[in-house]
Amino acid sequence: MDFQLKRSQQLAEHVIVVSYDSFSEENWEMAKSLPNLEKLLQSGTYSTKLRSVYPTLTYTVHTTIVTGVYPDKHGIFHNNPLQPFIPEKDQKWFGIREAIKAPTIYDAVKKNKMTAAGLLWPVSGKSSIKFNMPEVHATGGENLALKVLKNGSAFFCLGLELRYGRYRKRVEQPYLDDFTTLCAVDTIKRKIPNLLLLHLIELDDAKHKYGTDSKEVKDAIVRMDKRLGDIQRAVEEAGIQENTVILVVGDHGQLDVRYKVCLNNLLQEQGLIFEEKGKMQWRAYLQSAGGGAYLHIKEGDEEAEALAFAVLENALKEEQYGIEKIFYRNELDALHVDPSITAMVEAKRGYCFDDRLEVPTLLDLDAIKMKYATHGYLPDKENYRCNFIASGPGIKKNHPLGPLEMVDIAPTLGAILGVDFTHGDGRVLGEIFG
Structure with missing residues (x-):
């Protein structure tokens, strides 16, 4: 279906993108039975066959999500620039918007006089996101808090830290994702952005440390469902439920x-x-x-x-x-x-x-x-594709989808917000609208 919304045909005023890091098809049966994800499914459309990009690394994929182009065009080929002989823990990460060689959906949102917010979104430092707490990594003795302030929206970040910083224990989980979710709830209710990009990481951390079928992974999926519920309630309390689309997107699997x-x-x-x-x-x-x-x-x-x-x-x-x-x-x-x-x-x-x-x-x-x-493997490995859920006004209800591509997300976000963002490698997922 060839589907394109012009600015005057905006489907919703607000879109919340929840990047559920490492949420792959092997997690689907458990996650879909939990109350808050099930609620999104009943009011939305979904697929367990969202195909990622190669290599399936977090920063590479997240840059594709916001640009709608593959890594050979956007330039974020890895989480880290090449740094031979430097231990992984000491390596610098891609972090600044300037490193991306393609337009982003949040730039397009700003040009259309709408507001974007970002919470721990990769490669978004010093970007056009108005309310921005970017994901950055401190190396070589850097102070993490100062680096966040330097690369994000200083007053916005300070306010969140003052209100919720006590719930965080550096980058330990589940405290980090709990903190980020509190920040998301606050941002939805106080700032009411047109586009919110949110990156939640606990599931990915649990798989790395304990394996894909561990108790820790199952516990992380349960906690994630609670966070999705908190976000849904924030939308309701902000009075924007009838005008908000929520997307939940996995970025890769793990083996x-x-x-x-x-x-x-x-x-x-x-x-x-x-x-x-x-x-x-x-x-x-x-x-x-x-x-x-x-x-x-x-x-x-x-x-x-x-x-x-x-x-x-x-x-x-x-x-x-x-x-x-x-x-x-x-x-x-x-x-x-x-x-x-x-x-x-x-x-x-x-x-x-x-x-x-x-x-x-x-x-x-x-x-x-x-x-x-x-992760990092070819995206077509067995039981390795990602999950996708879209729920909200104008979205088909309880509707399963077939295979999707990661490059399709950015133009679809544009279509929902009435912003033409069809320049890239992806297409608008017209089949989700109805």
Whole structure:
């Protein structure tokens, strides 16, 4: 169905986007039976087949959600810019709107004289969002609170911190998502934005730490349902229920991992990673994306490229390295992977990749009794697609949908708000309206 709403055909004055991080189809049966999500389903339309982008990393996906284009166009190819040899905990993250190479839906909302709010939305620092508490990461001794103020809306953030900061324990869960939900309720009632972008993270954290089928994951899903109820009540108390659409969107799934594979050790054995004058250097380097890894080659070093390809092709033949497939540039074009990437490796189920050099090439997590899950894999892995719910005025009720694409969300948000945002790779999901 070819569907486009012009500005004068606005469906609703307000849209709340709840990014339910790591909410995938494997969680559907449990989540849909809980009261607040069930309420949204009864009054809305839904799919368990929302296809993410590759690699399925949080910042890459969230940038697609707000731009409606794939990573090869928006430029956020990973959570972190390339930083060889720097430990993951010390790496800088993409955080500033300026890093995004495409228009965003919140920019379009502002141009149409409407207001946007953002709460822990990735890559939104120093953006046009009027009421903004961006997700930022403090590294190298930075003060997190000051970094939030510097990159967000200072007075807005200060007010939220003064009212609700006592409920937060740094970034520990469930306190962080409880705090963010309190901030969302406050923002809905005090600011009544036309667009609210909200990122809730507990489910993702629980899967990473405890595995995908753990008690902690089930507990997180129950708590998340309460948060959805709090948001729905805030909409009612703000008196905007008849003019608000709520979207709940998963960004990726997760898969349980037994083996971490440190493929950079193989590149080092071939002299492509080496020490010179007391510093580590590289001609070829694999940047882990969890279930995938990017191969970076120093510009113009054709010899390094050929050697690196040979290393990976030999590793592909060895079961222990857990490589399912190597994607070369022509295949990466079809997957919309950033053009700077030379090649990419995809992990088999049960495996993931790790950048480190100071550890053995193969780490058996079962041997150290460690539970772990991660993402970054191809979006079409079994039971790995995401869930999507849209509920509110003008939305079909209790209506199941088929497969959707992550790039379709931004133009659909535009259609609901009466903003033309159809320039990108996605389409307006006209089938949800009725």
